[in-house]
Amino acid sequence: MRLRFTKMQGLGNDFAVFDAISQTIDPDPGWIRRLADRRFGIGCDQVLLVEPPRLPDTDFHYRIFNADGSEVEQCGNGARCFARFVRDQGMTDKDAIPVGTAAGAIRLHLEPNGQVRVDMGVPILEPARIPFVADQQASSYALALDDEALTIGAVSMGNPHAVLQVEDVDTAPVARLGPRIEIHPRFPQRVNVGFMQILDSRHIRLRVFERGAGETLACGTGACAAVVSGRVRGRLEDRVQVKLPGGGLVIEWDGPGKTLWMTGPAESVFHGEIDR
Numbered sequence: 001m002r003l004r005f006t007k008m009q010g011l012g013n014d015f016a017v018f019d020a021i022s023q024t025i026d027p028d029p030g031w032i033r034r035l036a037d038r039r040f041g042i043g044c045d046q047v048l049l050v051e052p053p054r055l056p057d058t059d060f061h062y063r064i065f066n067a068d069g070s071e072v073e074q075c076g077n078g079a080r081c082f083a084r085f086v087r088d089q090g091m092t093d094k095d096a097i098p099v100g101t102a103a104g105a106i107r108l109h110l111e112p113n114g115q116v117r118v119d120m121g122v123p124i125l126e127p128a129r130i131p132f133v134a135d136q137q138a139s140s141y142a143l144a145l146d147d148e149a150l151t152i153g154a155v156s157m158g159n160p161h162a163v164l165q166v167e168d169v170d171t172a173p174v175a176r177l178g179p180r181i182e183i184h185p186r187f188p189q190r191v192n193v194g195f196m197q198i199l200d201s202r203h204i205r206l207r208v209f210e211r212g213a214g215e216t217l218a219c220g221t222g223a224c225a226a227v228v229s230g231r232v233r234g235r236l237e238d239r240v241q242v243k244l245p246g247g248g249l250v251i252e253w254d255g256p257g258k259t260l261w262m263t264g265p266a267e268s269v270f271h272g273e274i275d276r
């Protein structure tokens with residue numbers, strides 16, 4: 001069976017996007033891994049499916065699969081590409097698109113300047129809901145890692161994030177610590193690992209070692225989680241420019257219990273077909 005897809009990217013975090021409404025797609029992990037392979041497949045960090053709505057008051061369901069084949073709850077850069085895709089494919093003519101995910105409903109806003117602004121919902125800080133094993137909720141946690149004692153923030157944007165503050169992202173031990181924290185036993189669903197350098201209360205630099213994909217050029221939910229962690233630790237304001245290796249995002253968050261907004265680009269790279 002021949003399947004149509006669009007290769008898309010948000011700040012270099014790249015995706016293969018499929019219309020799974022007009023096409024029948026069974027996303028088994030082995031096929032996802034093959035699609036994501038940069039030599040034997042299309043090559044991408046995540047595979048995104050556009051499905052019929054499942055939640056009330058939503059127009060579509062948005063499914064996300066990491067390059068390792070794992071299905072996950074949320075993807076911020078992918079959400080912006082999702083909005084661009086459904087408009088470009090003529091699947092909607094709305095500028096504000098309500099979409100369901102495994103983490104609940106989000107709202108995608110196509111802006112006149114071509115950027116996409118996403119209501120990412122309310123960040124989750126309760127350890128049990130991240131999930132993260134901790135006696136009580138805190139703005140930071142001690143994490144023992146073999147012979148190292150780390151301090152992390154723990155946040156869920158629907159998907160789990162650990163956030164470490166570092167002096168300089170360029171020299172941060174992403175390759176050494178990322179894979180080890182990703183599978184730390186206190187994160188029973190594994191975890192995305194952010195390395196945040198705070199420049200001032202409104203500007204950070206960030207690198208992310210993603211669960212199920214490795215270090216990516218950008219991670220939208222990682223940017224959200226880093227700002228949440230920095231803010232609850234009293235180091236960031238309510239509107240932060242996040243500079244990732246692939247480019248910049250704007251994150252707005254008024255504090256615990258409030259909705260978080262992420263704004264950034266989303267682009268199509270090429271259209272293709274692939275045999276299943």
Ligand SMILES: N[C@H](CCC[C@H](N)C(=O)O)C(=O)O
Pocket residue numbers: 013045046064066072073074075076077078159160192210211212213216218219220221222
């Ligand atoms: N690796 C993530 C999913 C993709 C998130 C990222 N690409 C984003 O833009 O938020 C996870 O396992 O939760």
